[in-house]
């Protein structure tokens with residue numbers, strides 16, 4: 001990469017202390033535009049803290065976050081989201097009495113001021129991507145848990161994000177829905193050039209989705225490379241207590 005590279009997402013020396021514990025300790029990483037980056041590491045490594053710092057849930061004690069070259073210093077969660085950094089969709093609320101289609105359209109309309117696009121067309125394309133076509137006019141409360149998770153994620157993609165940060169998007173989700181979520185991420189990445197930072201413990205999915213992963217351990221970036229490269233590093237193996245990254 002040339003030195004003039006503008007990263008989709010960049011953290012510089014991010015530090016966050018909780019009492020005596022440095023949850024993130026000088027974390028610097030760069031994610032290129034259109035990349036799908038994995039963020040892995042053992043329990044307690046600081047991954048969620050990093051996500052919270054990047055998305056403005058926590059203010060860092062030191063360091064900075066840049067989105068497309070612009071510092072996010074001092075900005076709150078909502079301001080950051082408005083700039084196009086969109087967080088995991090586990091928190092997106094669905095309206096149980098509304099249909100799948102209405103939920104998607106509502107997500108679009110709630111952020112209408114941010115769009116230049118056509119809400120109906122985007123809704124149709126999300127219904128196609130999620131393969132929820134048969135259920136498009138079904139109320140959200142009648143969906144299975146997995147289908148609801150899929151719809152929540154699709155609602156998140158109705159936000160015009162340039163960079164999506166997904167924290168454990170596959171946890172507790174059945175394999176069929178997992179595949180649909182993976183397809184949706186790949187499609188949003190290819191079609192809209194969106195950038196992703198994905199925290200996951202599911203190595204087979206990380207291997208499929210993420211050409212490069214960043215490994216965090218004890219609050220620091222311990223390694224970066226392809227999953228197979230980093231899985232061979234002694235310090236990574238030791239950090240996972242000798243368990244293979246499978």
Ligand SMILES: Nc1ncnc2c1ncn2[C@@H]1O[C@H](COP(=O)(O)OP(=O)(O)OP(=O)(O)O)[C@@H](O)[C@H]1O
Pocket residue numbers: 018021023041042043044045046047048049050
């Ligand atoms: N709000 C908080 N107050 C105090 N300690 C916290 C807080 N949030 C996180 N921590 C601590 O910071 C460390 C890093 O936690 P974090 O949740 O970021 O790790 P993680 O890599 O996401 O772990 P996991 O994979 O288990 O979710 C842990 O020791 C955790 O207990």
